[in-house]
Amino acid sequence: MTAPALAFERVHFSYGADPILDGIDLEVLAGHVTALMGPSGCGKSTLLAIGAGLLEPASGRVLRTGRRTAIVFQDPRLLPWRTALANVAFALKADRLASAERRDRAMAALASVGLRGDDVRKYPRQLSGGMRQRVALARALVIEPDLLLLDEPFGALDRPLARQMQSLARDHVDRRRAAALVVTHDPREAADIAEHVAVLSPAPARVTSQRALPGHVASRTEAERAAAAGALTGDAERSPGADP
Numbered sequence: 001m002t003a004p005a006l007a008f009e010r011v012h013f014s015y016g017a018d019p020i021l022d023g024i025d026l027e028v029l030a031g032h033v034t035a036l037m038g039p040s041g042c043g044k045s046t047l048l049a050i051g052a053g054l055l056e057p058a059s060g061r062v063l064r065t066g067r068r069t070a071i072v073f074q075d076p077r078l079l080p081w082r083t084a085l086a087n088v089a090f091a092l093k094a095d096r097l098a099s100a101e102r103r104d105r106a107m108a109a110l111a112s113v114g115l116r117g118d119d120v121r122k123y124p125r126q127l128s129g130g131m132r133q134r135v136a137l138a139r140a141l142v143i144e145p146d147l148l149l150l151d152e153p154f155g156a157l158d159r160p161l162a163r164q165m166q167s168l169a170r171d172h173v174d175r176r177r178a179a180a181l182v183v184t185h186d187p188r189e190a191a192d193i194a195e196h197v198a199v200l201s202p203a204p205a206r207v208t209s210q211r212a213l214p215g216h217v218a219s220r221t222e223a224e225r226a227a228a229a230g231a232l233t234g235d236a237e238r239s240p241g242a243d244p
């Protein structure tokens, strides 16, 4: 039995008087990627922020078993006054490493997302949107998180690069037996990266379906991926409030 690395139990949340989450029950398992889907504005980013401890639920519980959580937002949120290298190295600040060690790890994380040479010394404003997003992923992975929360982080990237970044996140989950919760609108992306998929209803959101996809993503055949994407599209269409 795989243990949950993150569990939401009857989580409710409102922004002021607007109820957004209406009793979310969801488990994110160690060693697995869980895709989170649902219509725009239903509360997916809000749920991720609660999972990261950035927002407090109005009621319900959030259980986290790992020590380290990293989150990558839709927009990269880099520190504009630091270079790409310094942004990534800064994430290791709490680790009390020698500065040369911090720098080496940050360089390795940047190399893994394809940033090398002069680019690592550039400031965020000097990088393309896709490069900034890759720096944000490097900053998340460099701390070797037990829990990785990704809010559509590959949207700004072209398809081959997006796939490369997905597989980096996937490798991290497999290597470290980390857990990942990944927001996506794309059933095909979910079928390519996830073991589990949860679909939320429009706000105030509940989990309307949860589906385990067949096998490990690495051994999933093209036909299985296509079938899973088709089933997920069906789930989304049957979700209450979905466009007819």
Ligand SMILES: Nc1ncnc2c1ncn2[C@@H]1O[C@H](COP(=O)(O)OP(=O)(O)OP(=O)(O)O)[C@@H](O)[C@H]1O
Residues within 6 Å of the ligand: 015, 020, 038, 039, 040, 041, 042, 043, 044, 045, 046, 047, 203
């Ligand atoms: N800080 C905030 N204050 C007030 N309302 C907010 C705030 N952040 C988000 N909302 C509202 O809460 C609802 C859920 O937003 P959220 O960003 O969590 O949805 P989402 O499912 O991630 O959307 P999308 O798929 O479009 O990114 C939306 O109606 C949004 O306008």
